[in-house]
Amino acid sequence: MPAPDFGGLPAYAELQCASNFSFLRGASHADDIAARAAQLGYAAIAVTDECSLAGVVRAHIEAKSARIPFIVGSEFALTNADGSHALRFTALAMTREGYGNLSELITLARMRADKGRYRLATRDLDHPEASQGHLKGLPDCIAILIPEYPANETRLDAQLEWFAATFGERAWVALTLHARAMDDLHRGAIERTAARHAVPVVATGAPVMHVRSRKPLQDVLTAIRLRRPVAECGYDLAPNAEQHLRSRLRLANLYPARALAETVEIARRCTFSLDELRYEYPDELVPEGFTPEAYLRQETYIGAHRRWPAGIPHKVQAQIEHELALIADLNYEPYFLTVYDIVRFARNEGILC
Known part of the structure; x- marks a missing residue:
């Protein structure tokens, strides 16, 4: 699919987007979001559902088909030590290592809470426990602070101080403009505070629907979440339909050129693709000092000697060598060692296997 020609309009990448996997918030499928972003000529598209990567595979497949770069990300709400709300931010995976760290952070947050909820605190990122020390600052991930609307400059100042100290040069602050009454005040507070902390401002549309x-569907989802009829939701409903993927002309008329340029700079840094992933078996399957091939060979012959204590028949030995060679050609040793580990555990526990 050839890229549309949009003349001299500034390039734009959407870095903060919720799909229907952000339950009762997003009103579009992840693949529809990717397809629409390509139609609009976006430089890249990210799907950032809240504490979830559920939509990224569908979005990735559609983005490949539409030939638009896709960025894996997620959105989080952090609490303070006393349980009060601290801030919200979006994390984007820059590399495969960043994707692993992002996935682990989501797992950590989800395992602490009941199904459908999560719990994550500022200390998990600035002073994590020893077992999660490698997640400090969420390495290899871009972090974008999401200010409240309208931005309270004093509160934002404290948030950005922590944010910049935690994420360093990987920290940005989002400027999201939805044609609301206090947009000018919101923008001014963000730009002044960001300048004080030397944190760049990046434009985000924060869409929850692709068109x-x-x-109307998004309003219904909001009403269901609030457990009220749509007619009784009042100001809890979005005041307009600006939270969709907007045209680049519309964005160029709303946002500062520098904030639009930062979206493309962030997208350029996020080189990770889901195509890089392959299933990896646990390292602990193989004892120290062994390769998977050597350990499988050893355990195979130990089992064969147990089966034929008087000596392994020549025909059986030839069959073993043939199968070990085939397994080696396919690099399947970890798979067979995994099955062996399961069977050995079951037998030790008296489980029929």
């Missing part, structure tokens, strides 16, 4: 015609 504006999904607004």
Whole structure:
């Protein structure tokens, strides 16, 4: 699919987007979001559901088909030590290592809470426990602070101080403009505070739907989440339909050029692709000092000697060598060692296997 020609409009990458996997918040499928971003000529698209990577595979497949770079990310709400709300931010995986760290952070947060919820604190990122020390600052991930609307400059100042100290040069602050009454005040507070902390400002649309015609559906989702009829939701409903993937002309008329340029700079840094992933078996399957091939060979012959204590028949030995060679050609040793580990555990526990 050839890229549309949009003349001299500034390039833009959407870095903060919720799909329907952000339950009762997003009103579009992840693949629809990727397809629409490509139609609009975006430089890249990220799907950042809250504490979830559930939509990224569908978005990745569609993005490949539409030939638009796809960025894996997620959004988080952090609490203070006393349980009060601290801030919200979006994390984007820059590399495969960053993707692993992001996935582990999501797992950590989800395992602490009941199904459908999560719990994550600022200390998990600035002073994590020893077992999660490698997650300090969420290495190899871009972090984008999401200010409250309208931004309270004093509160934002404290948030950005922590944010910059925790994420360093990987920290940005989002400027999200939805044609609301206090947009100018919001923008001014963000730009002044960001300048004081030397944190760059990046434009985000924070869409929850791929086209504006999904607004009635999004209203219904909001009403369900609030457990009220739509007619009784009042100001809890979005005041307009601006939270969709907007045209680059519309974005160019709303946002400062520098903030738009930062979206492309962040997208350039996020080189990770889900195509890089392959299943990896646990390292602990193989004792120290062994390769998977050597350990499988050893355990195979130990088992064969147990089966034929008087000596392994020549025909059986030839079959073993043939199968070990085939397994080696396919690099399947870890798979067979995994099955062996399961069977050995079951037998030790008296489980029929």
